[in-house]
Amino acid sequence: MTNKPPKADTLILAIESSCDETAAAVLRGRVNRKQPDFKILSSVIHSQIPLHRKYGGVVPEMAARAHVEHILPVIEKALADAKTKLADLSYIAVTGGPGLIPSLIVGVEFAKTLSYTTGIPLLRINHMEGHLYSAFADTKAKLTFPVISLVVSGGHTMLVYLKDYEHYKVIGATVDDAAGEAFDKVAKLMKLPYPGGPEISKLAEQVETTEIKFPRPMLNQKNFDFSFSGLKTAVVYYIKETYGEKPLSVKQKREVAKAFQDAVVDVLVQKTMRAAEKYNAETMALSGGVAANRKLRADLEHAATANKMRFTMPEFWLCTDNAAMIAIAAYFYLRAGKKPSPFQKVKADSSWEL
Numbered sequence: 001m002t003n004k005p006p007k008a009d010t011l012i013l014a015i016e017s018s019c020d021e022t023a024a025a026v027l028r029g030r031v032n033r034k035q036p037d038f039k040i041l042s043s044v045i046h047s048q049i050p051l052h053r054k055y056g057g058v059v060p061e062m063a064a065r066a067h068v069e070h071i072l073p074v075i076e077k078a079l080a081d082a083k084t085k086l087a088d089l090s091y092i093a094v095t096g097g098p099g100l101i102p103s104l105i106v107g108v109e110f111a112k113t114l115s116y117t118t119g120i121p122l123l124r125i126n127h128m129e130g131h132l133y134s135a136f137a138d139t140k141a142k143l144t145f146p147v148i149s150l151v152v153s154g155g156h157t158m159l160v161y162l163k164d165y166e167h168y169k170v171i172g173a174t175v176d177d178a179a180g181e182a183f184d185k186v187a188k189l190m191k192l193p194y195p196g197g198p199e200i201s202k203l204a205e206q207v208e209t210t211e212i213k214f215p216r217p218m219l220n221q222k223n224f225d226f227s228f229s230g231l232k233t234a235v236v237y238y239i240k241e242t243y244g245e246k247p248l249s250v251k252q253k254r255e256v257a258k259a260f261q262d263a264v265v266d267v268l269v270q271k272t273m274r275a276a277e278k279y280n281a282e283t284m285a286l287s288g289g290v291a292a293n294r295k296l297r298a299d300l301e302h303a304a305t306a307n308k309m310r311f312t313m314p315e316f317w318l319c320t321d322n323a324a325m326i327a328i329a330a331y332f333y334l335r336a337g338k339k340p341s342p343f344q345k346v347k348a349d350s351s352w353e354l
């Protein structure tokens with residue numbers, strides 16, 4: 001007796017290595033259903049944060065080397081945790097971009113080799129599509145379309161309009177720094193450890209209010225684009241003019257962190273609400289690494305529900321990089337009727353846009 005799933009089930013192994021997490025996950029689902037029908041059977045993440053922390057950011061060549069070291073054990077564990085084996089898989093999905101090219105290449109070449117040697121078809125998945133679809137991880141949620149989705153990661157800030165699960169378009173994006181990038185840069189300025197986003201939010205949560213007020217960039221413009229580089233510069237000048245060369249006390253750091261976080265969240269929430277109104281959204285979604293920010297989660301959910309919209313976002317563990325979201329995006333890729341790619345044609349693309 002084998003424990004092969006029934007024929008209608010699709011079993012996907014997903015591999016993610018676009019930045020500094022080596023990750024693999026297994027999803028079992030049925031693609032021919034109106035309501036999404038899938039389950040994440042396993043999700044394994046090997047984080048390289050301790051490796052890069054002493055450099056204050058990701059060192060691409062070191063990241064690639066660490067991916068090479070960890071990719072096989074991570075995949076083996078994902079298969080074991082899902083109580084499945086290679087021979088049972090219907091598809092292998094891999095992040096093809098965007099991301100750091102040395103990191104992406106490790107996952108892509110590994111997945112290609114696996115596909116070639118086993119004959120299992122290969123799906124090339126966009127990392128940002130992974131974040132986008134992670135907001136639909138809860139298959140019990142009753143969502144109605146159209147959906148306006150705010151996708152905020154370390155490299156991207158995007159507003160996406162979804163007509164249904166299969167059809168979407170990007171209606172706004174960052175013209176310079178992404179929200180997560182701004183969090184990381186401001187954290188670095190205050191000599192906080194990498195990654196800075198969680199450090200800033202931890203400090204910001206330790207004060208109720210602050211007198212400091214930073215600008216709300218792009219809020220007066222009618223488009224749905226974002227810009228956070230000016231806000232970062234405002235923080236640089238504020239610190240220089242107020243404290244000079246002196247290191248900031250913890251109290252001062254808390255206040256700057258709070259004022260900065262308030263400005264970012266305010267812009268994100270207001271612009272997303274505006275997009276939702278313009279596109280008559282019935283559901284609002286939030287995802288990406290910055291979606292792990294508690295204030296953003298609370299404020300956007302409040303704004304959506306106060307305006308009689310449904311709201312959906314991934315659990316904390318699904319916000320920052322992982323392979324489960326790549327498996328979910330692969331599930332929706334198949335639902336949309338898209339086909340696998342011949343392994344020879346699958347390439348890593350560091351700037352692959354949605």
Ligand code: KG4
Pocket residue numbers: 019131152153154155156179180181183184195196197198201288289290291292293294319320321
């Ligand atoms: O999606 P992600 O894991 O990687 C990319 O695809 O870029 O996002 C990482 C980003 C980092 O910039 C990190 O500082 C930020 O998400 N982040 C946060 C929080 N947790 C992670 N930003 C603000 N508040 C947080 N709690």
Ligand code: ZN
Pocket residue numbers: 127131153154289320321
């Ligand atoms: Zn990401």
